[in-house]
Amino acid sequence: MTAPIRLVLVDDHHMFRSGVKAELGEAGVTGGGRPLEVVGEAGNVDSAVSVITQTRPDVVLLDVHLPGGNGKGGSDVITGCPGALSESGGPVRFLALSVSDAAEDVIAVIRAGARGYVTKTISGTELAGAIGRVADGDAVFSPRLAGFVLDAFGAAAGEIAEVDEELDRLSAREREVMRLIARGYQYKEVAKELFISVKTVETHVSSVLRKLQLSSRHELTAWAMGRRLL
Template sequence: MSTPRRIVIVDDHRIFRAGLRAELGASVEVVGEASTVDEAAQLIRQVKPEVVLLDVHMPGGTGGGGAEVVKMCRDLLENVKFLAISVSDQATDVVAVIRAGARGYVTKSISTEELLSAIEAVAEDDAVFSPRLAGFVLDAFGTSGFAEDVRDEQLDRLSAREVEVMRLIARGYTYREIASELFISIKTVETHVSKVLRKLQLSSRHELTRWAERRRIV
């Protein structure tokens, strides 16, 4: 049996946090709760969970809500993943929190089973969205967005982070520039590139660039 994912719940409604904790039960390990932007950022830095379930609208900080929490923790994004969970399905809310660095966005109407699946996917660095919200992300980030929905057998082999790295490589970014852009180490960039080349059966970044251009994901 796998070890439960360590999560933090961030929402300014205590009753919702309690209900969510009860629904998820022993399937996850809730290592903390927060109700404001500043409280959330401090807690996340202290306990470093695998996944943060993050409300979009909450008090504190400079008024940026969930997106501000993600920005305040950007240096942790390699290991701490953010999954927005909100009553809002507005495009502006979705795009803001994803642009900040969250790996997914679901609405509070999601079932417990679906939420557990989303938590697991985000923990593995995949992108997750409630069905009608994915379109907002694709519209905002274009076909080169990390939530790429192209049904390509080869592309499907890549994780969301590997797609991000591939796109930047194809745009001519250096490893150092990619590391800075994605808030990860150069060593991690090298690892991702090696995995991408192996999965796509390519031998160089030049071949990788041509591959990405053919699929219009540059």
Template sequence: MIRLLICDDHAVVRSGLSMLLNGKYQIEVVGEASEGDEAIALAVQVKPHVVLMDLSMPHGKDGLTASAELKKLMPDVQILILTMHDDEQYLFQAIKAGASGYILKNAPHEELVGAIQAVAAGEAYLYPSATKKLMSQFMNQHSHTPADDEIFNQLSEREREVLGWLAKGYANKEIAQHLFISVKTVEAHKSNLMEKLGLKTRPELIKFALQKGLLHFEDE
């Protein structure tokens, strides 16, 4: 079961999410908080796998500050931002604060469940337009070097395929199904990629894959 802590300043939202998720989809709601400090204190007590965190909580500590503090205190907890703000500045700040995912409140409940499951499994989750915004930001801020080309040329064809799928946000199991290989093989390729490229985070991986032309998105 995925142990989930919900943090939102609206009691109706917390209650609705709890009714929607608790005891379903292998999710157990282990606590509810109305602001950031309460969420941090409660997380220490109930030890959730995932914290579903609202950004704007005017009557207490905001979600960004709480996320950053919680990640320092409990590095293994995964934070999924649930917000009404479809704004790239909030997105970038959430990632910097240590969030593993970012989803809008108007998303279908199936998408929310998938996002919770993804971050609980150690994957990152961004809704499609957020992914495009993130990659656009990296395009504008970063350029590759000849050393990048040399490293990229050392990757095998399979490693390049796995890199592309990872950068698009697919989970290891989904990549394994697409490429007809085992999950363990995907994990091995991922580990080798991170070591060869000297990368530590998914945003860095997205940046590198984008520079190498490995990401292609259909127009919505």
């Protein structure tokens, strides 16, 4: 049986959270066929960080405007959970769901580390699909919001060059292995995904850690997350 995507809902309106749960319940599964399981809820920044730490979900669906923290709403939730890992060992991923489509809100939460941003006009089926894609490591945006992100991050040429320089140390196969390991895949799963042996995976992981001067897969996950490579 396919493991469910474990989800935490963060919004300061209880009725809205109930509505999202109902919509996702009707949708049933993501586009990839994985069921969804809500494992926690929160209505402010501080309780959200606590719930995420305790439940270790795969995906956090959060509003960008929340009480508490340092006044930065959803961004405070994300930065309050640095390097958080899900129960399966992969990184906790964040998807913003907000009524706001303001450029400053989109850019702020993406800079904080969210993997996507969708507005509350989205249907339950579309939201389930977006959650599934974020859980798999993809970036997801409502159509007109993607332009804000491209404009904002297109200006960060120096930052992109630095990441490219680090990635240039790795071969194409090492990059593939790095991304899968950083996403929480086990060696056997990587081997199956890339059609190589477990021994070859181990060799590539050792080489990646050596070239990036890292000592563990947890450090590798943090490295990849910090450079938005997941």
